[in-house]
Amino acid sequence: MKGNMSIEIVDVIDTSRVFAELSDPRSGGICVFVGAVREFTENEEVLSLEFETYKVMALKEMKKIALEAIEKWKLNKVVIRHAVGVKNVEEPVVIVGASSAHRDACFNACRYLIDTLKERVPIWKKEMFTNKSVWVSAHP
Amino acid sequence: MKGNMSIEIVDVIDTSRVFAELSDPRSGGICVFVGAVREFTENEEVLSLEFETYKVMALKEMKKIALEAIEKWKLNKVVIRHAVGVKNVEEPVVIVGASSAHRDACFNACRYLIDTLKERVPIWKKEMFTNKSVWVSAHP
Amino acid sequence: MEVLLFGIAKDIVGKGSFRFSADEQAPASVSELKDRLKGSFPEFGKLTSLAVAVNSAYAEDGDRLNESDEIAIIPPVSGG
Amino acid sequence: MEVLLFGIAKDIVGKGSFRFSADEQAPASVSELKDRLKGSFPEFGKLTSLAVAVNSAYAEDGDRLNESDEIAIIPPVSGG
Numbered sequence: 153m154k155g156n157m158s159i160e161i162v163d164v165i166d167t168s169r170v171f172a173e174l175s176d177p178r179s180g181g182i183c184v185f186v187g188a189v190r191e192f193t194e195n196e197e198v199l200s201l202e203f204e205t206y207k208v209m210a211l212k213e214m215k216k217i218a219l220e221a222i223e224k225w226k227l228n229k230v231v232i233r234h235a236v237g238v239k240n241v242e243e244p245v246v247i248v249g250a251s252s253a254h255r256d257a258c259f260n261a262c263r264y265l266i267d268t269l270k271e272r273v274p275i276w277k278k279e280m281f282t283n284k285s286v287w288v289s290a291h292p
Numbered sequence: 293m294k295g296n297m298s299i300e301i302v303d304v305i306d307t308s309r310v311f312a313e314l315s316d317p318r319s320g321g322i323c324v325f326v327g328a329v330r331e332f333t334e335n336e337e338v339l340s341l342e343f344e345t346y347k348v349m350a351l352k353e354m355k356k357i358a359l360e361a362i363e364k365w366k367l368n369k370v371v372i373r374h375a376v377g378v379k380n381v382e383e384p385v386v387i388v389g390a391s392s393a394h395r396d397a398c399f400n401a402c403r404y405l406i407d408t409l410k411e412r413v414p415i416w417k418k419e420m421f422t423n424k425s426v427w428v429s430a431h432p
Numbered sequence: 433m434e435v436l437l438f439g440i441a442k443d444i445v446g447k448g449s450f451r452f453s454a455d456e457q458a459p460a461s462v463s464e465l466k467d468r469l470k471g472s473f474p475e476f477g478k479l480t481s482l483a484v485a486v487n488s489a490y491a492e493d494g495d496r497l498n499e500s501d502e503i504a505i506i507p508p509v510s511g512g
Numbered sequence: 513m514e515v516l517l518f519g520i521a522k523d524i525v526g527k528g529s530f531r532f533s534a535d536e537q538a539p540a541s542v543s544e545l546k547d548r549l550k551g552s553f554p555e556f557g558k559l560t561s562l563a564v565a566v567n568s569a570y571a572e573d574g575d576r577l578n579e580s581d582e583i584a585i586i587p588p589v590s591g592g
Contacts (some may be wrong), residue, residue, distance in 0.1 A: 157550075171307035173381050177331040181338070182401070184324050191317040192394065203591070204583055209568035210540050210591075234591055241317050247591045253330060257568050259403055265592055266395060272566070275591030276519030287520040288590035292560050327512050337497075344512070346438050346504055349488035374511055388512045406512055414485070414504075415511030416439030427440040428510035432480050 157218045157230045165235050165244040174251040176228040180283055183258040184231075184249035185266050191241045199280045203236045204247060205276040210234070213273045221250060221264050232265055234275055245277075275288040295405045297370045301347055305375045305384040314391040316368040317377055323402040324389035331381045339420045342384060343376045346414040350374070353413045361390060365397040372405055376417055384426075385417075433458040433497065435465070436504040443475065444475045449489040480508040492503070513538040513577065514544070516584040524555045527588040542566070543573040549585065 153173050165259050167186055173226045218230045231249045239245050248269065250261035277288045293313050307326055314322045329341050358370045371389045379385050389411065390401035416429045434451045442448050452458040459465040462484045471475045481504040484491050490506070496505060514531045522528050532538040539545040542564045550557045550572070563586040564571050577583060 158408060167311035168308035170308075171326050171384065176327065177381050180330040180554070182328065184325040184326075184518040185399070186311050186322040186324075187395070188315065188319060188322065190320040197297065201538055204515065204518060205591070206565070206568070206586070209565055209584065212568055217565070242315050244311065255325065255327070255406060256415075259325070259399070263399055270589070272570075272589065273591050274518065274586050274589055276589040278519075287523070289588040291592075292518040293457065337491065344438060345511075346488070346506070348487070349485055352488055355460075362502065410509070410512040412505050412509065413511050414489075414509055416507070417510040418439075427443070427507070429508040430440040430479055 153229065153231075156222065156228065158233065159211055159214045159218060160233045161210055162204055162233060162235055163237055165233055165247050167244055167247060169276070170231055170247055170249055174229045174249050175232055175286040178253060179228045179251035179258075181255035181258040182251040183262040184247065184256070185248040185262050186244045187266070188244050189239050189241050192277060193220050195233070196281055198241065200241075201239045201245065201284065202280060202285075204234055204276050204278075206272050209261065214269065215251070217265060217268045217272070220268075221261045224264075225250065225252060225261040227257065227261055229251050230261075230265070232269065234269070236272070236275075238280075259291060262267050293369065293371075296362065296368065298373065298375045299351060299354045299358055299363065301345055301350060302375055305373055306314050307384055307387060308423050310371055310387055310389055314369045318393060319368045319391035319398075321398040322389060322391040323394035323395070323398040324386055325328055325402050326384045327386040327406070328344050328383045328384050329379050333419060336421055339422065340381070341379045341385065342385065342418045342420060342425075343374070343379065344416050344418075345374070345376050349414050354409065357365060357405060357408045357412070357423050360402045360408075364404075365390065365392060365401040367397065367401055369430050370405070371402075371425070372409065374409070376415075391431055416417070433499050433503065435501070435502075438504065439507045439510075440479065441476070441505040441507045444473050458499065459497060460490045461493070461497060462495045465497060465503070466493070482507060513581075513583065515580050516582070518584065519554070519583040519590075520559065520588045521587045524553050530556065539577060541573070541577060542571045542575045545577060545583070546573070562587060
């Protein structure tokens, strides 16, 4: 981690090191959310998800979100990491986490990180079904 | 993990495997909280924390909490794990996590797991300072 | 009747358990046990809370105690 | 002026970027770019939302476009 945040777009997310990354002598609480590929979406079997991104902009937006959260909740460390490419069932696609003195701050910040990432960061997800593929959220 | 929950009191918490443990083909969201030893409590330097437990009862209470959360939030998997013994600054002392179809459920459940553990589970924490030690919460 | 002690309760009494000896009458209820503890060790009266577990589950003040029960004094918990 | 395309925008246009050629007038503002896109490709009008990024930051409808800007069409995002 460079400074107090690690912001990355990667091919594969390694969930095993995130608590070590967010560890800090000033932090009593660390909250981490992982988003993974579910087998079924509205009763339809999903074979895989495919993610693409506008990388330079995505990294900028992720950094803005991290800075907003650090300021609002006085966080000690933040991780925002998203995967791209084809992801199969159970594979992690996103990991966000925050560490802070007390647990209220890291829970609220972690929720903010994932909610805001989903709203603003230019990443697109295509759901691959047996007989079709769909860009998620594209149409009302 | 045996069934859909892993409930343990351990000497050392390994944070690296928790997302693998909570992974489930039905889960799109996994939320995990880690509590760790902070260097300072109310501006006093903490050398270490020492935890003791009434183990048979603690495991029973932890299991009750897990079952309550599974029922309330339709969780796919739950982890509640607490450490005992002497823990130094930055070491994890507790890890709780939940996995569910959507993120609302796992965030709310994870918060419930740690809040309720702190209220009900018979575990006691002694703060070791340079010149004294204090059983946390014992006195008003 | 043996009573297990944890955390600050162990420090107050000075050991991890104690027993009501055969020649003294054991407390019949949770509330009687608490009263007798506070009588013998006034420090118990100063705690934020004081609970009793019977057979490793929280007990109510009115619950009866039996010689064969596993009884434990639960001072304010502070896990996490 | 080159315009980058992602997600469903790439599928609608059939390529990852396009350019307004020198002999046609490039759109002067974000809103003009959106209007011309919807004119050429009515599918853009059916999306849940349509945003434009200028130099890798979200732009407002009234923002001006310059030949040297990095411009990107941002269909509804769906990360996470």
